[in-house]
Amino acid sequence: MKKRKVHAVEDAEDDLEIPSVNRQRYRTLCSYEDAQVRYPERLVLAFIEDARQLAVENGIEFRLWNYCKARLDGDSLELIPACRQQRGQAAVEDAHPLAACKLSAVVNATGSWVDLTLGQLQIESRRLIGGTKGSHLVTRHPVMRALLKGQGIYAEAEDGRPVFLLPFSDATLIGTTDIPFDGDPAQVSTSEKEIEYLLRATKQILGDIDIGREDVELYYCGVRPLPYVEDGSSPSTTRRHFIEQHPQAPLPFFSVIGGKLTTCRSLAEEVTAKVLEPLGLEVTNSSAQREVPGGADYPVGxxxxxxxxxxxxxxxxxxxxxxxxxxxxxxxxxxxxxxxxxxxxxxxxxxxxxxxxxxxxxxxxxxxxxxxxxxxxxxxxxxxxxxxxxxxxxxxxxxxxxxxxxxxxxxxxxxxxxxxxxxxxxxxxxxxxxxxxx
Structure with a gap:
């Protein structure tokens, strides 16, 4: 990793690696190196493959069910197919279970759906998630790409919220908003107001750049699984994760609040240790040095x-x-x-x-x-x-x-x-x- 450096905005004229920003708004840029996960969905699939490989190595069964609803009865769990491709013409409540099993413990790691999952499983709980939605734009604006020079920019919008402009394959990713959201995360969508906000912030950061609504090729958003804080403002809500145990549940039952890619493995190890404790079991291994499938022997540079x-x-x-x-x-x-x-x-x-x-x-x-x-x-x-x-x-x-x-x-x-x-x-x-x- 290179050391952090401080640059004058004028240095961008003669340096091919310093992005050009609004000189009337900024005087200096601080540079540092960071990692970027372009496809988090593929990273999740790599973790799933790693779990499958671990199961093979240890001679245990590995199974994954997709698009299911869970039905909990004491320490028994049934997984009901939630989509018609799996259940045919039967209603969800009448569908034949895909699987049924006895459980030693349950980890509710459903992200922004944590509270909805607890309600579905009839586990009494205080509200745990105070989600906020974050929207992102993708553009192939050529001038913007030229100004960034292959680098990413983190700055503040006029309201103090962080905004980033990042290389995204042959495009540029603009993000993000931070708006409280109380509905079903599956129904969240980007508003025109958010698009205008991000485009306005982009112009403020880069200066006199002609970028408009017609330059946005697509947009998307998600809901951050942040902890619920009554009357708390979105930017000030902690990004740390927490593990909540539900003592009123019929078996050891835990919910994960928060979490992000940069800490996902340490969070998983923390959850594992907490789940094993009431079962009288100990952690026997660590993922700290385990290579993610697809990352083994990966070229450096x-x-x-x-x-x-x-x-x-x-x-x-x-x-x-x-x-x-x-x-x-x-x-x-x-x-x-x-x-x-x-x-x-x-x-x-x-x-x-x-x-x-x-x-x-x-x-x-x-x-x-x-x-x-x-x-x-x-x-x-x-x-x-x-x-x-x-x-x-x-x-x-x-x-x-x-x-x-x-x-x-x-x-x-x-x-x-x-x-x-x-x-x-x-x-x-x-x-x-x-x-x-x-």
């Missing part, structure tokens, strides 16, 4: 990464351009995964065209088989990370849905409706897809 990609491309009989979007998804596992699926005829053959390049059909089918895909939106938004690519086309969605049908995840008859459902869902991000035949 841009030159080492470029060399590694060239070597992997030759080994996989691909061009570097073909390999790059795959590496972006699964990192150092790329060669092993491609070796598994590209030489197995059951995965098919061919390529699917995306805005970032082409994806091998065998890889897409491998992801459908191994990464718990239920809906087309899972595959597009949270597995292949195509939502941020421009342009994302209807043809691409249709080809992906056909592969899901080939894998038996959806029926052939459901391909069109799945595509339409996906397109409708994208409108919440301000994204309207075009067809190549239009």
């Amino acid at each position: 841009s030159y080492a990464l470029s060399s590694r990609l060239k070597q992997e491309a030759v080994a996989c009989d691909m061009t570097r351009e073909q390999l790059q979007p795959i590496w972006n998804l699964i990192g150092s596992r790329t060669q092993a995964v491609l070796r598994e699926c590209m030489h197995d005829r059951s995965y098919g053959s061919g390529y699917i065209q995306t805005a970032a390049g082409v994806l091998p059909v065998p890889l897409v089918r491998w992801i459908i088989r191994n990464e718990f895909v239920t809906f087309l939106s899972d595959l597009v938004e949270r597995r292949l990370m195509l939502l941020h690519e421009s342009p994302l086309t209807v043809e691409c969605l249709r080809e992906l849905a056909k592969l899901m049908a080939a894998e038996g995840v959806i029926s052939q008859e459901a391909v069109s409706s799945e595509v339409e459902s996906c397109i409708t869902g994208f409108k919440r991000y301000g994204l309207w897809l075009r067809s190549l035949t239009d």
Whole structure:
């Protein structure tokens, strides 16, 4: 890590690594290095894969159920399918359980849904979550990208709230708002007022830049699982995490409040220790030095990464351009995964065209088989990370849905409706897809 430095804003004229900011607003810039997780969804999948590998190493069963509702009766739990693809025409309350088991303890780690989960399981509790929504914009404004020079900027908006401008693949990410939110986190959406606020803050930071609503390609938001503080202001609410035990529950029951990517592993270890204590068990291992799948033997520095990609491309009989979007998804596992699926005829053959390049059909089918895909939106938004690519086309969605049908995840008859459902869902991000035949 390089040491922190202080720069005069005028230095940006002669330095290719110092971003250009509003000289009338700022006099100096302080620089430091930080990490960026471009695809947190892929990081979650890597942690899931790590758990599966640990189960194999220790000879225990690993199972994951997606899109379920839980029903708790004493120390017995039933998982009920929450989507029609799993339960058929039956209502949720009449659906046959996917699984039933006896529990030693429960950890409610449902983030912004913690209070809703407690209510669903009929666990009495004070209000734990005082969520705030944060919205983000994605733009490919060329002048903005040139002013940033590949760097990120953290600054304050006029109301004192932190705002960031970050490189985001071939685009720029603008964030974020911090507004109290009390509803269902699944229904949260970005408002035009928030978009105007972030664009105004961008202009204040960068100076006289001509950026407007038409430059926003898409927007999205989420709800931070912050602790509930009565009459507390959003920016001042602590970002620390807490673990709440529910003594009135019929078995050891814990809820996790707060948490973020930078502390997720230490939080998991803290929760584990707290859960094992009433069970009379001890922690036997630590994840502190355990490499995340896809991060093992990862090249350090841009030159080492470029060399590694060239070597992997030759080994996989691909061009570097073909390999790059795959590496972006699964990192150092790329060669092993491609070796598994590209030489197995059951995965098919061919390529699917995306805005970032082409994806091998065998890889897409491998992801459908191994990464718990239920809906087309899972595959597009949270597995292949195509939502941020421009342009994302209807043809691409249709080809992906056909592969899901080939894998038996959806029926052939459901391909069109799945595509339409996906397109409708994208409108919440301000994204309207075009067809190549239009």
